[in-house]
Amino acid sequence: MRPALKAARVPLLAPEFGGGFRVARQESLWASGLGAIIQLVKISQLGEFGLIDRVAKKIATAAGRQPEVWGPVKIGIGDDAAVWEASPGLQLATTDTLVQDVHFSLDTAGWDDLGWKALAVNVSDVGAMGGVPRYALVTLALPPATSVEDIERLYDGMLEAARAYNVAIVGGDMVTAPIVVITVGLWGVHSEGSLLTRSGARPGDEIAVTGRIGDSAGGLAAFKGEGQPSPEASAYMKKAHLRPKPRLAEGQALARLGVKAAIDISDGLVADLGHICEASNVSAVVRVDALPVSMQLQEALGDRATEKALFGGEDYELLFTAPQALMQAVKASLECPVTVIGEVVPAGPAKVDLLDRNGRILPWGKGGWDHFAPGR
Numbered sequence: 001m002r003p004a005l006k007a008a009r010v011p012l013l014a015p016e017f018g019g020g021f022r023v024a025r026q027e028s029l030w031a032s033g034l035g036a037i038i039q040l041v042k043i044s045q046l047g048e049f050g051l052i053d054r055v056a057k058k059i060a061t062a063a064g065r066q067p068e069v070w071g072p073v074k075i076g077i078g079d080d081a082a083v084w085e086a087s088p089g090l091q092l093a094t095t096d097t098l099v100q101d102v103h104f105s106l107d108t109a110g111w112d113d114l115g116w117k118a119l120a121v122n123v124s125d126v127g128a129m130g131g132v133p134r135y136a137l138v139t140l141a142l143p144p145a146t147s148v149e150d151i152e153r154l155y156d157g158m159l160e161a162a163r164a165y166n167v168a169i170v171g172g173d174m175v176t177a178p179i180v181v182i183t184v185g186l187w188g189v190h191s192e193g194s195l196l197t198r199s200g201a202r203p204g205d206e207i208a209v210t211g212r213i214g215d216s217a218g219g220l221a222a223f224k225g226e227g228q229p230s231p232e233a234s235a236y237m238k239k240a241h242l243r244p245k246p247r248l249a250e251g252q253a254l255a256r257l258g259v260k261a262a263i264d265i266s267d268g269l270v271a272d273l274g275h276i277c278e279a280s281n282v283s284a285v286v287r288v289d290a291l292p293v294s295m296q297l298q299e300a301l302g303d304r305a306t307e308k309a310l311f312g313g314e315d316y317e318l319l320f321t322a323p324q325a326l327m328q329a330v331k332a333s334l335e336c337p338v339t340v341i342g343e344v345v346p347a348g349p350a351k352v353d354l355l356d357r358n359g360r361i362l363p364w365g366k367g368g369w370d371h372f373a374p375g376r
């Protein structure tokens with residue numbers, strides 16, 4: 001279904017697209033326009049309406065292939081707000097922002113990769129609650145010199161993820177800024193099984209992760225020239241960093257099976273397990289030699305592979321806890337690797353202990369990604 005395209009009330013950004021930077025008013029400015037696309041034209045030349053029209057057409061083309069998620073949409077891009085018919089039950093909402101030179105570099109990430117990742121990390125959050133993603137709003141802050149082709153590519157990647165995870169992009173905002181900032185807000189529903197929360201862990205639960213961890217940090221290290229990965233290992237890890245695949249179906253399966261506690265690994269295994277411990281008022285013991293680390297990461301970084309797996313972040317694998325019998329059912333049910341890495345113990349205070357193969361506690365400093373830590 002093609003989203004409704006109606007003229008916005010006020011052309012908010014046209015002057016800024018042509019010149020200097022200032023903070024734009026935060027109002028919806030999606031609208032129709034007549035702008036024709038010429039490759040490598042700057043967005044300041046195309047103008048706001050032409051750019052939005054181009055994006056809206058791209059989204060409308062993709063929408064035709066997703067009738068189930070677009071069916072309940074009454075108004076998409078082009079009015080003051082998107083409108084859809086909500087299904088009964090719990091509604092979920094999340095948002096995540098990628099900031100140039102904080103979360104990504106245009107030297108290493110392609111625009112299509114950025115589009116994929118901006119949506120995929122939000123899908124990951126919905127999956128980590130056991131939910132089903134539905135509707136997204138996309139806000140872009142862009143330097144005026146950004147080429148139209150780059151924005152086309154950004155939406156190519158984003159729509160690839162939207163199709164893969166059945167999400168409808170129903171609106172957003174565009175503003176000028178000195179750097180690129182991409183914010184996605186994502187709404188979803190929770191219809192089946194238990195809600196996966198950070199507060200659901202109980203003493204005696206086993207702790208497990210899906211897939212392999214550390215590859216994203218390994219990819220970042222490869223971009224920086226660290227380690228000695230083979231070309232194949234380097235490409236594998238860089239892809240893990242640029243194109244994370246959220247464990248959406250797996251999160252929904254955990255919910256169906258009755259798992260209560262989960263989080264997606266964005267800040268790093270230790271940091272995210274710490275979030276579960278604090279919310280659940282429990283502590284955790286992790287056996288470091290049980291961590292599922294890929295051959296590629298091991299080959300590239302040797303001893304430092306473990307550090308990447310513990311503290312690296314941006315793996316978007318699921319970290320969850322469950323009693324032993326339920327964990328067996330999860331392992332039998334999920335198609336991806338599920339590795340038990342430790343167990344939940346009574347709190348006092350909530351902390352994460354890392355054990356070596358001899359059962360000794362390994363000292364560790366502040367790990368994972370702390371957005372507000374000085375010196376980052």
Ligand SMILES: [Mg+2]
Pocket residue numbers: 124125128263264265266
């Ligand atoms: Mg998360």
